[in-house]
Amino acid sequence: MSDAGVAIGVDVGGTKVLGAVVDRDGCVLEEHRVYSPAGWAELRGAIVGVVDELRVRVPEVRALGVGAAGMVDREGVIHYSPNVLGFRKAPVRADLEAATDLAVTVDNDANVAAYAEVKLGVARGATDALVITLGTGIGGGVIVDGRVLRGAHGFAAEVGHFQVDPDGPLCACGERGHWEAMASGSALGRMGREAATAGDAPSVLAAAGGAVEEVAGVHVSAAAHARAPDALAIVDRYSYNVAIGLVGLANIFDPSLIAIAGGLVKDGELFLGPIRTHFLGHIEGADYRPAPEIVTAAFGERAGVVGAALLALDARR
């Protein structure tokens, strides 16, 4: 059996299952997505459906990599995920190998995003770097001494889950004021809805068609791109929340580079500018150290599918 040189990468999050056929250069050849259902049986069905669709388009695929928003052990079992209800001791690798007859690799979604950036992206050559995914939750992939940080059991780099504010909003994991609850993509939407409810965000509300309950992060971004002051104020507060967590992680890991992945990447400097400013205002010993660069991940929204596919291709060597 010859190595086709392509693999399917699947990124499983709380909102969507995104699949792609990816080659060794990180190019996305085909792509397919569906919404994430609840429960492992339903989720497994959704993943297999995405894989089957992609295999119709590219039949020579032999390997499947899965990046999932959860605590993945070294056997490919997902023990827990705050945002994906189907991931409760789910035997993801075993079940998907049985269902697809492909060689399956499973890792945390942010770990695979970091793998893509180290192999082919903005972190190429960095010995110590962070890849932070701001999505439904916050995922972290951490490169230490050139390798992906896994921890004693494979559960490391749950970087969204440290307390930033004891009076902050409730996190999906059940704790209060975790960084994820303050700075994920979902948090941006919540901040927009809160401001709209208080009457402080007329332009954001207008962008959402006037319905407070419809306000999401994209409406904050849209109004901010149009330079509406109410939206820019939310962007600034949200960027502060992102920065204050990055400061803690930078003090802990001393990275040379921090790459931001996730849905906000498409807004580029709208968020990155204020994030950098707040970050430099709070990093420990700013006058006495080289500060890490903060950049957008090279693969943007597709870091997860590309990294998962690359991991699957490398696992087959």
Next chain:
Amino acid sequence: MSDAGVAIGVDVGGTKVLGAVVDRDGCVLEEHRVYSPAGWAELRGAIVGVVDELRVRVPEVRALGVGAAGMVDREGVIHYSPNVLGFRKAPVRADLEAATDLAVTVDNDANVAAYAEVKLGVARGATDALVITLGTGIGGGVIVDGRVLRGAHGFAAEVGHFQVDPDGPLCACGERGHWEAMASGSALGRMGREAATAGDAPSVLAAAGGAVEEVAGVHVSAAAHARAPDALAIVDRYSYNVAIGLVGLANIFDPSLIAIAGGLVKDGELFLGPIRTHFLGHIEGADYRPAPEIVTAAFGERAGVVGAALLALDARR
């Protein structure tokens, strides 16, 4: 010149300079301590004084290891320390080699404590472990995949400096509500003084001889050992502060073991018991993962001097 098999380890903190002659088995043969003066010239003089005193007692010493509470780069320059004013771009290794004519190794105090625990202590054999020093500040030594985490520039593992509470007390680094400001040994003393000032800690105040401004962590500990409810309440709140930071670090690093070092170690289970209880109540996915053990560091207050000496001995091989 034969290898004497012993080295001097010096632990430089905000309060004291502790030096010891240590052999390859981690045994402390001689010890000497002085208070920490301000300014690098004065501090250098104090360190050299401690080294000279120990060399009178054990003349065959050829190597000196320094563990210092600050950001130490790979050349032995200390760029910054929130708690030791003398450490501002101080060329520690170069100056001490010139002053002592010994081979000098310099690293962060918590890194050297972690080195002692990995080589000879409670973390021996662990691939992923944390050694957390609760002293004037909070120091962290992090073992990732069997090695000490250094970061891109040598400044990693500043684990006391992430925000836990935006309304918390001011940290020595200038930021508000960092974990260090909430959970260092100094923070325990402050909590005792605050409770005494409010009239809520009569037994702690009595232990300090009735003078509020004299209340320190040792008085809280003393009254708590005598089971005074007011002191036990402070111990519980302080232990919660310690635990909530450990939870974040455990979610980030997934260690199999967390060793606590610093002055509180001598109080043993008085603090470790409530720390463990609060920790297990807040770690992410507690029902779905193996939780790390929380234990006292094997070398207790001497982890720093032992680790610094072991690092110096190993550097000479």
